[in-house]
Amino acid sequence: MGLTHFDDNGKAIMVDVSEKKETMREAIACGTITVNEEVYEAIENGTMKKGDVLGVATTAGIMGAKRTFELIPMCHVLPLSGCKIWYEKDPKNRTIYAFCKVKVTGQTGVEMEALTGVSIALLTIYDMCKALDKAMVIGDTFLCTKSGGKSGDIRNMKGHEKAFALLERTLGE
Amino acid sequence: MGLTHFDDNGKAIMVDVSEKKETMREAIACGTITVNEEVYEAIENGTMKKGDVLGVATTAGIMGAKRTFELIPMCHVLPLSGCKIWYEKDPKNRTIYAFCKVKVTGQTGVEMEALTGVSIALLTIYDMCKALDKAMVIGDTFLCTKSGGKSGDIRNMKGHEKAFALLERTLGE
């Protein structure tokens, strides 16, 4: 077994999934951005009153998730059946957690769409706040959970306990 | 002073840069991906013999950097004059460092293009290796250096000493 995105001669390919079963698949990804106090407050205020940084980032993230196949060379064109982006905040560390959940009924999974949605949302936050903070850091971006594919359900909690606590708070709502 | 991407009523805008001076601007961004041993070796081998994960990621990252204006809502259309992506490896931690340097002669900076280039390259690595590792993590993505704009030169070394050591090794070549 090896890298499925290469054929036996080591050439990059878009994997043939035509024999795979069409199932309902779901993936949730998470990523963070850590900002200075000025930005953290601007985002907080924005969300509540005006200057809605997270609103713009959500729109950009959903649009980005839909365009994953244009951005990531070997990703399949997938007619996503749903996409949702939301945020949790860790005020102590001035960190925003962005989550993206994607669903599809198809022959291949949507982890890349969820990860791309998170990345574009975080980059958008960065862009909108960079006048106030030149040293923001986009932190760990990873796949939280995945279900519906051949490789079984995945749950990457190890090392990401905090993100999972926030995730469960949302999902439990 | 506040978030420049919002007007006085808190509405998101694409900032008017028509009065800003056209200067040569440059930005370098960095990000990482940490993988398991099997993937790390596959990438190493790929680069040397076949299955060139990093080659595909470079192409995707450069193409992504050029399309930043389509992905990040308030970014300007910028005719980049150059873009380069390269990698450094930390075998002990099985971490790949991706760097993206972007140049433009224009009225606004290219930090978003450099960050987007890095993000798309890292997502591409993720995509091509995800069959072998379900728990990869895309780590700190940040702006290393920036020059040429009104806000002066930026150098975000603090907290990123390792990335800077690798960056200087490349630039010093």
Next chain:
Amino acid sequence: MGLTHFDDNGKAIMVDVSEKKETMREAIACGTITVNEEVYEAIENGTMKKGDVLGVATTAGIMGAKRTFELIPMCHVLPLSGCKIWYEKDPKNRTIYAFCKVKVTGQTGVEMEALTGVSIALLTIYDMCKALDKAMVIGDTFLCTKSGGKSGDIRNMKGHEKAFALLERTLGE
């Protein structure tokens, strides 16, 4: 009941349609552009002899309809099974009526695709004629008919009797 493109917390989402039934759906949209005499004649002549304004607008409109999911943030990626754009003319008012019919077999409707197709076609007419008329007006753009979805068949004739007369003339052909 409320705006389906927002979740219970008021966050914008791409609606989850994974449980909806896949049916054959169709939508027809209509819009107009009113121009001065010089342009009206140029379009008339163009269609007959050379300088085919409406031909270019049709191509642009069909291409735009296919890209609706890239333009309208919460629209789903839909593999349209057919798209057609055509025009009817009202010489007395120097008004061009553009119609766009879209079909899909899917879990969500195609009214946005039909409306986007009409809008891009009309904007293209505007672009190609703007040297001759600085005061053109793109008039009422609306959904004429829709069929195949859960909400039943729709027929928005009220207030649009003229457009419907022209539409029926075409469909009756």
Next chain:
Amino acid sequence: MGLTHFDDNGKAIMVDVSEKKETMREAIACGTITVNEEVYEAIENGTMKKGDVLGVATTAGIMGAKRTFELIPMCHVLPLSGCKIWYEKDPKNRTIYAFCKVKVTGQTGVEMEALTGVSIALLTIYDMCKALDKAMVIGDTFLCTKSGGKSGDIRNMKGHEKAFALLERTLGE
């Protein structure tokens, strides 16, 4: 004189602007959407508390304006120097007025960018509200003002007095 988007043989062309002077150009376009009471209230509430329809539409409109060259066949690629979208409301008629102002320093005007920005914003409002109103109408979309080009300043107030009154209210702020 005739349609500049066609050559002497009537073939569509992208006009050669290489000899035109590079000047600062600006255009403002306007369009409307008229909705039922339920939607009008949802939009009002959304803007104030949650479910921000107009915020999503603004983001989509700005992104659409930047991509005008991809959508309108004969439009030039223009590195817009600024883009702003805003709304005025006419509660009596349950009509939303969308305005888009675009600036560029270039060899050709930005009226198409302003009109495209308005159209995509209005289509986005339509999309987000269509569950509550199947009969919305996107009304007159037109160029309000234009400045900076060879053809002199344009001001299309005739027949659009209401839109101009709202426009001046905003610009006078």
Next chain:
Amino acid sequence: MGLTHFDDNGKAIMVDVSEKKETMREAIACGTITVNEEVYEAIENGTMKKGDVLGVATTAGIMGAKRTFELIPMCHVLPLSGCKIWYEKDPKNRTIYAFCKVKVTGQTGVEMEALTGVSIALLTIYDMCKALDKAMVIGDTFLCTKSGGKSGDIRNMKGHEKAFALLERTLGE
């Protein structure tokens, strides 16, 4: 019978395929580029050691194949289930043969996707080598084989014996 991309009035349409059967379809296209000795050697060396022209071209070709629906006006949006690009070389004539195989389960064929994949790959080779050869020629691009549609299997060997010999060498591996 006539051109299916036009309706009875001669207007261009995106053909309605909603009544066609969904079957597994495959197409292979081929095209060539002939270069001077310096470039031929650079490509040979690149593939083996560094400066991987064909690797970049493969990535571009696969990405181009996925975007066929955006580029070719009347093509349907197709969720390709697989795409592969590879090369064969004719050293005597300094000619590179590019092949692209595309698969889909759908209502319409993928010959345009295969042809577009080949064209974009060849254009990419041209771009990367044009500093060394100002007179390269992209030669015959054609559909080699097609299967799975209503019109039966196609095999265009006549006049393309050399390409077919190379194709069979690969497929026979």
Next chain:
Amino acid sequence: MGLTHFDDNGKAIMVDVSEKKETMREAIACGTITVNEEVYEAIENGTMKKGDVLGVATTAGIMGAKRTFELIPMCHVLPLSGCKIWYEKDPKNRTIYAFCKVKVTGQTGVEMEALTGVSIALLTIYDMCKALDKAMVIGDTFLCTKSGGKSGDIRNMKGHEKAFALLERTLGE
């Protein structure tokens, strides 16, 4: 000297053109498609009466030329100042010659834009006629002329005498 799209380590880069002089540049490319009698007549008739294959192909080609930077990985974003596509016919061989002329004032040439414009136009002709001819061939695509860059004027007439005769007929008009 070597492949400029690779750095000294053989990594693909988007060449830094920031030090190059901004000059007016122009390129003309040519390509052909050879079709059977039925298609040749359909195209002839289409151009004259209805079913305008070449009109759709022109629109697609111009749009494709503008998007070259999205398709060819190492191409720069170029704000083309003009683009024109036209055709000449060789009835004896049932061959259509497509020409694309592109102009820009910039730091790098537009041969790739001209070649991409030609390729997309030819692929569009193929798409629109493929119901009538399963064995069309897109023939030699090459750069005819180029001017305005550092490498001096280029004129690739050798081996392309026929195309040049047709080209001069057009330019001499």
